[in-house]
Amino acid sequence: MKKCAVFLAVILLLSLIFGCRAKEQVTLNVLNWGDYIDESVLKQFETEHPGIKINYLTAASNEEMLIKLTAPDSIYDICFPSDYIIEKMIEKDMLHQLNKENIPNLKNIDPRFLDLAFDKDNLYSVPYMWGTVGILYNTDIVKEPVHSWRILWDEAYAGQILMYDSIRDTIGITLKMLGYPINTRDPQHIKEAQDALIAQKPIVQAYLHDPIKASMIAGNGALAIVYSGDAVWCIEENPVLAYAVPDEGSNIWFDNIIIPKNSKHTAEAEAFINFLCDAEVALKNTEFIGYSTPNEAAMALLEPEMLLNEVYNPPNEVIERCEVFHDLGEFVSVYNEAWNRIKAA
Secondary structure (H helix, E strand, O other): OHHHHHHHHHHHHHHHHHHHHHHOOEEEEEEEEOOOOOOHHHHHHHHHOOOEEEEEEEEOOHHHHHHHHHOOOOOOOEEOOEHHHHHHHHHOOOEOOOOHHHOHHHHHEOHHHOOOOOOHHHOOEEEEEEEEEEEEEEOOOOOOOOOOHHHHHOHHHOOOEEEEOOHHHHHHHHHHHOOOOOOOOOHHHHHHHHHHHHHHHHHEEEEEOOHHHHHHHOOOOOEEEEEHHHHHHHHHHOOOEEEEOOOOOEEEEEEEEEOEOOOOOHHHHHHHHHHHOOHHHHHHHHHHHOOEOOEHHHHOOOOHHHHOOOOOOOOHHHHOOEEOOOOOHHHHHHHHHHHHHHHHO
């Protein structure tokens, strides 16, 4: 009887120990852009992975993401930065090399969006969304065709022009207007872009981030620099709005999912990435956000009207005149100095 009692006690103790462990949850700290996921999929993931809880946080820019990830007390397990910042993070050895065996849904990604210059072989990142930068305009106010970035310097629209509060985007479109490469490292090119943007300041209503969408929907602006996905949503809310990628060309951008090297939960983070690459989940996200998905399996499930929407799914002729941002290395200080002068003017 004693042996039996001891045996039962041991079994009870072990069950308590392992039961407690089973109830322990891993918290994944996720850093993303604002309005950049269908939050119902976060609950879905937690339901399908009861041992994992999502702590969802946002940032307003790539530069802010970089600062947060390099902080000594950084807590993040997942982040959604853009191409050129991923390139910088790889160079600084900040990223976890992915175990692709944990990401079988990678097979759903369109090969066109894999193996890009900022992460050859996708060793560190998985595509999430992509799109272009262009001009959102109010057709009740702007009656002329929008073919050039120069329309943002037209005094006829003084006080009705909204510029995007982003160094690379705003200096980038100005460089394209001037006929220069979007990744130029020529100080004279940057000086000319700086001078053009300072000269434009008197006719600009404001430099904005996310509020630019609400302003255009409400009819408070004639012209604005926006991302294509935001344009899709704005046009749905206010059909008098339209979107154009000017003839001089623009930025084509890619936001990918990465795991910081200091993450303590890489296997769980890879499970989350795999979940986001599921066709149905990617479909929910692209329909909610309005940004273009690189998920080929999700594209096959989209409504035909979305596939025919050239803001959402631009033709090759638009893509071919666009450039991807690259990390500028130490030369970024020249851009930063120019930006400070522009904002102070």
